[in-house]
Amino acid sequence: xxxxxxxxxxxxxxxxxxxxxSQARRASPGYPVAREIAEESEVGQVFVRSLIRSQLxxxxxxxxxxxxxxLAFPLLLAWVPGMDRATFLGVPFGWLLLGVxxxxxxxxxxxxxxxxxxxNEARYLDLVEDE
Amino acid sequence: xxxxxxxxxxxxxxxxTAAIGFYxxxxxxxxxxxxxxxxxxxxxxxxxxxxxxxxxxxxxLGVAGLILISGADALWxxxxxxxxxxxxxxxxxxxxxxxxxxxxxxxxxGRLESVAARRVxxxxxxLVGWFYIVPQLQGAALTIRIATGLPSWVGSVAVAxxxxxxxxxxxxxxxxxxxxxxxxxxxxxxAVPIVFVxxxxxxxxxxxxxxxxxxxxxxxxxxxSGTYRNISLVIALLFGTLGLPHVLVRFYTxxxxxxxxxxxxxxxALLSVFYIFPTLYGVVGRAFAPDLAAAGTADALVLLLPGRxxxxxxxxxxxxxxxxxxxxxxxxxxxxxxxxxAGVISQDVLGGRVRGFRIAAVFSSIAPLGVALMTxxxxxxxxxxxxxxxxxxxxxxxxxxxxxxxxxxxAGAIAGMLAGGALCGGSIVLGRVLGSGTGLLGExxxxxxxxxxxxxxxxxxxxxxxxxxxxxxxxxxxMTRLHTPERRSAAATR
Numbered sequence: 001x002x003x004x005x006x007x008x009x010x011x012x013x014x015x016x017x018x019x020x021x022s023q024a025r026r027a028s029p030g031y032p033v034a035r036e037i038a039e040e041s042e043v044g045q046v047f048v049r050s051l052i053r054s055q056l057x058x059x060x061x062x063x064x065x066x067x068x069x070x071l072a073f074p075l076l077l078a079w080v081p082g083m084d085r086a087t088f089l090g091v092p093f094g095w096l097l098l099g100v101x102x103x104x105x106x107x108x109x110x111x112x113x114x115x116x117x118x119x120n121e122a123r124y125l126d127l128v129e130d131e
Numbered sequence: 132x133x134x135x136x137x138x139x140x141x142x143x144x145x146x147x148t149a150a151i152g153f154y155x156x157x158x159x160x161x162x163x164x165x166x167x168x169x170x171x172x173x174x175x176x177x178x179x180x181x182x183x184x185x186x187x188x189x190x191x192l193g194v195a196g197l198i199l200i201s202g203a204d205a206l207w208x209x210x211x212x213x214x215x216x217x218x219x220x221x222x223x224x225x226x227x228x229x230x231x232x233x234x235x236x237x238x239x240x241g242r243l244e245s246v247a248a249r250r251v252x253x254x255x256x257x258l259v260g261w262f263y264i265v266p267q268l269q270g271a272a273l274t275i276r277i278a279t280g281l282p283s284w285v286g287s288v289a290v291a292x293x294x295x296x297x298x299x300x301x302x303x304x305x306x307x308x309x310x311x312x313x314x315x316x317x318x319x320x321x322a323v324p325i326v327f328v329x330x331x332x333x334x335x336x337x338x339x340x341x342x343x344x345x346x347x348x349x350x351x352x353x354x355x356s357g358t359y360r361n362i363s364l365v366i367a368l369l370f371g372t373l374g375l376p377h378v379l380v381r382f383y384t385x386x387x388x389x390x391x392x393x394x395x396x397x398x399x400a401l402l403s404v405f406y407i408f409p410t411l412y413g414v415v416g417r418a419f420a421p422d423l424a425a426a427g428t429a430d431a432l433v434l435l436l437p438g439r440x441x442x443x444x445x446x447x448x449x450x451x452x453x454x455x456x457x458x459x460x461x462x463x464x465x466x467x468x469x470x471x472x473a474g475v476i477s478q479d480v481l482g483g484r485v486r487g488f489r490i491a492a493v494f495s496s497i498a499p500l501g502v503a504l505m506t507x508x509x510x511x512x513x514x515x516x517x518x519x520x521x522x523x524x525x526x527x528x529x530x531x532x533x534x535x536x537x538x539x540x541x542a543g544a545i546a547g548m549l550a551g552g553a554l555c556g557g558s559i560v561l562g563r564v565l566g567s568g569t570g571l572l573g574e575x576x577x578x579x580x581x582x583x584x585x586x587x588x589x590x591x592x593x594x595x596x597x598x599x600x601x602x603x604x605x606x607x608x609x610m611t612r613l614h615t616p617e618r619r620s621a622a623a624t625r
Contacts, residue, residue: 045607045611048610048611048614048615051614051615052535052610052614055614056535059221059222062221063217063218063221063222066214066217070210070214070365074358074361092203094203095203095206095414098203098206098207098210099206099407099410100407102210102213102214103213103403103406103407104403106213106214106217106399106403107399107400107403109217110217110220110395110396110399111396113220113221114220114392114393114396117225117392118389118392121389121615121616124615124616125616128615
C-alpha cells in the first residue's frame, strides 16, 4: 500500500482475506540456511550472546543516562539558589527546562542509541557472514 | 459556542477520513496488502501512522487541561508520553519486529511456548484496550457537549458507532493512510489556532513578560503533587508505553528491525514537536481562561481558547479546526484499540474467522461504551495515566524479561502478570472507592506504578528461577531470531 503503487493496466485481482495470522511469519524471506547453521554452532552462539549482551548494555547505559539527567532537572531547580525564580524572556526556567528542554535530550539519546546499535549489528554481520 | 461551528468541524473530519479510507481501500487489493502493508510502508508514513494512533484524547485535550489546573507538575505528562517511546526504542522495537509476532499474545506464545501464558496475556491486552478506550469516549462526550450543545452521551455513542462501522467494513486495509493523515490533521489543528492566538496577543500589546504571571498563578489552588507522585507517574508512562497493544501492532508493518528503529526515531521527533502546543495552550489558558479550571471543565481548554481570544469568523473557523482535530484523536486511537483488541478476542475465543473478528469488533466497541456511559469522567490525562500504570505492571515486565532474559518461564510470566495486575488494578479501584485520601496510603494508591512495577518484576524473576525446568527448549533459537539482524543484502536493497 505504497503511495506510488497506482493500479496499472492489469491491477492484481482483489482477493478475500480469510485466515487470520495467528502463526506469524517466523523468518524473513531468504534468511540464509547457511547462516542459521552457523549461528547454531558453538562459535556462532558465542557471537550471538555477545551481540545480545552489547545491545543490552547499550540500551541500559542510554536509559540510565537519560533518567539521571531527567532527575537532575528538578533537583537543579530545587537546590541551585535563585534557580526557581530565574526567568528567560519572562518564562521561568523550570517551565523552559521541562516544557522544551527535555525533548532535544530525548532525541539525542535516541539518535545515539540507533547509531551505536546499528554499528553493533554491522560488526556481528561481519563476523557471521565471514564464517 | 455556535453549534454550526461544531457541526462543521465534525462533518469535516468524518468526510475526509472516509474519503482517505476509500482511496486507500482502492489501491490495496491483495492479501499481502491487508496484513503486511509492511514491506512498502516507509518509515515516515509508518511513523506518522503511529503518531496518529498514539495521540489520544489525553494528549490533545488532557495535557493542556492539566497544565491549566496544576501548572508545571503537569509538564511531566507529555515528557512521559514521549520518553516512553525512547524506552520502546531501546528495549523493544527491533527485537519485537524480528520476533515476527503480530500481537503481544503471539509474542508470548512464541517465546514461552505456552498456551496458558498466551491466554493470560490476551486477557490483559483486552483489559488494557478497553480501559484505554473509555477515556477516549469520555473525551468525545465532553467535546460534543461543548461543540454542539447536544447531551454528552451522543458523543460517546457517535465515536463508538463510527469506529465500529469502519472496522466492520474492513477498513484495516486503509488504516495506515488514515492514521498517518490524522496525525498531520491533529498537529495542524492544535498548532495553527495557538499560533494565531499568540499573534493576536502580540498585536494587542500582550508581550510575553505581560503573561509571565500565569506561570506562577494557581487558578484552583491545587496543591503541588509531590515528589513521589511525579516519580511514580513518570515510571508508569515510561514503562507503560512499551506494552500498549495498539502501538505494538504497528511495529509489524516495518520491513525489518532496522527500519523499526528508524520509525521510532521519527515518532520521537513528531511527538516532541506536537507536545509543544498543548503546553502553550495550558500556559495561555492560565492567563485568560482560569475560570474553566474552577468550573471543572479544564479539559475543554483547547476547544474554547481560540474562540475566546479571537472574535468573529476567524475565531469560529479556528474553533472548527480544533474540534476536527479532537475528533480525529478520538477516532484514530479508538479504532486502533478496537482493531487490536478484536484481533486478540477473535483469535483466542472465537476461532479466528473473519466473522469472529466482526463479532469481536462490535463487542469491543460496546463494552467500553457501557463503562464510559456509566462512569463519571475523571481528568482525561489522569485516567489515561492509570492505564499506563496497569500496562507497566503487567505487559512491560513480560516484554522486557521475555526479550532480554533467557531464564523467563511461562509460570514466572503468568505469576508476575497476575501479581502486577492484581496489585495495580486493586489499588486503582481502592483509590477510587476511598476517594482522594491524603497521607502515605493515599499517595501509594493514587499513583501505584512506583511499587507495583518492581513487584511484578520481582515476582516474575523469582518464580522463573524457582521453575527453571520449565524453560522452553528452543530458547537458543528464539533468542537468536530476536536479536540478530536481517541479512545485509536485504537491508541494502531497501
